[in-house]
Amino acid sequence: MKRMWKHFEDQAPYAYFMDSVRGVGRKSALALLERFGTPENAWRAPEGELLQALGEKRAETWNRQKKGWDVQAEYEKLQRKGIRFLCCLDPAYPERLQEIPDPPFALYVRGSVPEDRLPSVAVIGARRCSAYGRGLAEKMGRALAAAGVQVVSGLALGVDGISQRAAAEQDGLTFGVLGCGVDICYPPSHQTLYDRLCRRGGLLSEYLPGTQPRPELFPPRNRIISGLADAVVVVEARRRSGTLITVDMALEQGREIYCVPGRVTDRLSEGCNGLIGQGAGIVLSVDDLLEKLRAGCGGRPPEKTDAHAGMNAAMKTDAHAGMSVRERTLWELLDYSPVSVQQLYIQAAAGPGMGQLTLQEVMETLLEFTLQGKAENVSGSYYVKKL
Amino acid sequence: MVISRNYGSYCYPADFMLVAAMNPCPCGYYPDLNRCVCTEAEVRRYQGHISGPVLDRIDLCVEAPPLDIRSLGGREEHRSSREMRGRVETARRAQEKRFAGTGYRFNSEIRVRDMQKYCALGPEEERMLEQFTQRQETSARSYHRLLRTARTIADLEESEEIRRTHLAEALCYRVMDTKYRKGNG
Numbered sequence: 001m002k003r004m005w006k007h008f009e010d011q012a013p014y015a016y017f018m019d020s021v022r023g024v025g026r027k028s029a030l031a032l033l034e035r036f037g038t039p040e041n042a043w044r045a046p047e048g049e050l051l052q053a054l055g056e057k058r059a060e061t062w063n064r065q066k067k068g069w070d071v072q073a074e075y076e077k078l079q080r081k082g083i084r085f086l087c088c089l090d091p092a093y094p095e096r097l098q099e100i101p102d103p104p105f106a107l108y109v110r111g112s113v114p115e116d117r118l119p120s121v122a123v124i125g126a127r128r129c130s131a132y133g134r135g136l137a138e139k140m141g142r143a144l145a146a147a148g149v150q151v152v153s154g155l156a157l158g159v160d161g162i163s164q165r166a167a168a169e170q171d172g173l174t175f176g177v178l179g180c181g182v183d184i185c186y187p188p189s190h191q192t193l194y195d196r197l198c199r200r201g202g203l204l205s206e207y208l209p210g211t212q213p214r215p216e217l218f219p220p221r222n223r224i225i226s227g228l229a230d231a232v233v234v235v236e237a238r239r240r241s242g243t244l245i246t247v248d249m250a251l252e253q254g255r256e257i258y259c260v261p262g263r264v265t266d267r268l269s270e271g272c273n274g275l276i277g278q279g280a281g282i283v284l285s286v287d288d289l290l291e292k293l294r295a296g297c298g299g300r301p302p303e304k305t306d307a308h309a310g311m312n313a314a315m316k317t318d319a320h321a322g323m324s325v326r327e328r329t330l331w332e333l334l335d336y337s338p339v340s341v342q343q344l345y346i347q348a349a350a351g352p353g354m355g356q357l358t359l360q361e362v363m364e365t366l367l368e369f370t371l372q373g374k375a376e377n378v379s380g381s382y383y384v385k386k387l
Numbered sequence: 388m389v390i391s392r393n394y395g396s397y398c399y400p401a402d403f404m405l406v407a408a409m410n411p412c413p414c415g416y417y418p419d420l421n422r423c424v425c426t427e428a429e430v431r432r433y434q435g436h437i438s439g440p441v442l443d444r445i446d447l448c449v450e451a452p453p454l455d456i457r458s459l460g461g462r463e464e465h466r467s468s469r470e471m472r473g474r475v476e477t478a479r480r481a482q483e484k485r486f487a488g489t490g491y492r493f494n495s496e497i498r499v500r501d502m503q504k505y506c507a508l509g510p511e512e513e514r515m516l517e518q519f520t521q522r523q524e525t526s527a528r529s530y531h532r533l534l535r536t537a538r539t540i541a542d543l544e545e546s547e548e549i550r551r552t553h554l555a556e557a558l559c560y561r562v563m564d565t566k567y568r569k570g571n572g
Contacts, residue, residue, distance in 0.1 A: 128427050130420055157427055267421045338418040340452035341559070364555035371518045379411055379418045380450035381559070 014039030104206035111202030125159025133236035135387020145172020226250035237271030
């Protein structure tokens with residue numbers, strides 16, 4: 001489908017008009033181009049021919065939209081908003097997206113789009129993730145960015161945003177695909193991350209600027225997330241979740257799927273464990289993931305780095321070093337799912353040599369863990385281990 | 388409580404103890420993600436019903452985790468109300484003694500200018516508090532409330548100085564869910 005015009009810049013304003021007509025989707029747009037050659041010719045097409053190409057209803061919308069539409073002025077308005085318009089026939093349109101079964105006719109971009117020649121991985125997962133998922137999403141984002149891999153995701157709460165923020169903090173390239181207009185930050189609480197991606201990395205959407213987020217807009221955008229990536233990593237997902245929709249689309253697009261396994265008792269890991277059961281790749285550590293990506297990513301392998309080596313080591317090193325018996329006992333009882341202070345107290349006091357333990361000592365130790373960044377307070381008196 | 392506006396100043400009586408209870412989320416199971424069915428936004432909205440400034444004035448936040456039914460009839464040690472009453476009375480006597488002739492009755496009344504006098508911390512405790520406030524973005528108000536709470540905990544333990552464990556306990560009662568308050572995902 002790759003076809004370019006000699007003066008693409010001249011065509012873009014007309015392509016933008018085509019995309020702005022409601023009801024004219026990718027199929028009709030391509031049919032129009034087939035018939036008229038260029039977006040400009042389609043714009044100038046005589047009414048009779050247009051009617052033939054689009055059918056009565058869509059031709060009517062087209063004409064209504066065309067009335068009062070100043071092609072150049074509208075396009076300039078878009079550019080003044082800092083939004084780049086990329087039609088699927090533009091040479092700058094991401095190559096990976098060209099390959100998927102249903103590429104968007106056009107993309108609206110703030111910042112840049114993923115580079116074709118650099119490796120690119122989508123990190124996705126639950127919005128409400130556990131401390132385990134949060135920790136891993138962060139490590140993944142950081143390690144991928146350090147290895148020169150572009151991190152693509154949906155800017156959503158939870159795994160998406162966490163991995164993207166981590167990648168951005170590593171000064172890596174990360175791209176957010178939105179389920180609303182590219183000029184709208186959704187969720188609003190991610191404004192800082194959004195601004196950051198405008199400057200480095202990018203934000204993309206196939207929806208017209210100004211489009212408010214609606215539930216039905218998100219599943220189609222998921223195909224763009226996986227479409228822009230060489231491989232998809234799932235950190236935590238429930239059964240029957242939006243994340244699994246993305247996985248289905250990724251499979252359709254022939255992308256590799258890697259999943260972080262979890263315990264069989266954690267609902268948040270049911271999706272991942274299920275996918276592994278069906279044959280998805282398993283992520284044993286961040287290093288393991290990079291190794292697998294290097295083997296599986298064809299022409300675009302991630303760089304070898306030592307930047308993340310320390311982190312993997314930290315995952316396994318003896319966190320016990322220098323801990324007192326009390327601290328060690330409590331550390332062992334802490335988990336990646338929240339445990340309450342009382343629960344910890346009762347369990348720890350039952351341990352060997354802990355008969356004299358007081359609730360106050362438990363609180364003191366937990367506070368120390370929190371201040372040292374080893375543990376985190378989730379909700380009032382609940383604590384989790386930090387990965 | 389004195390409220391001053393351009394049309395005058397009013398003095399309202401506002402010396403009371405507030406005891407309140409709430410659920411952690413609409414379904415009641417948060418933060419057990421295996422059972423909680425609320426979305427993050429729902430939890431945030433629910434917990435947001437108590438505004439930050441109000442929460443800032445609550446000194447002791449404790450969550451009551453679900454009880455295992457089997458433990459209800461159990462043999463676990465519990466402190467009796469009589470024993471607790473005894474400790475509270477001891478703490479009150481300590482305060483009476485400390486504040487004799489000052490006009491204060493309780494730790495909660497200690498003014499900021501007298502903080503140093505009654506709630507002085509050792510260097511180690513000082514450091515711990517500093518670390519905590521840096522992490523938690525503590526307001527000046529809650530900083531002082533923390534010290535008063537630690538003072539009371541020390542009194543309950545019949546300790547002249549505020550020790551590390553007393554301060555730690557006071558800090559633990561303050562760590563409310565900042566994640567949902569800030570909404571940083």
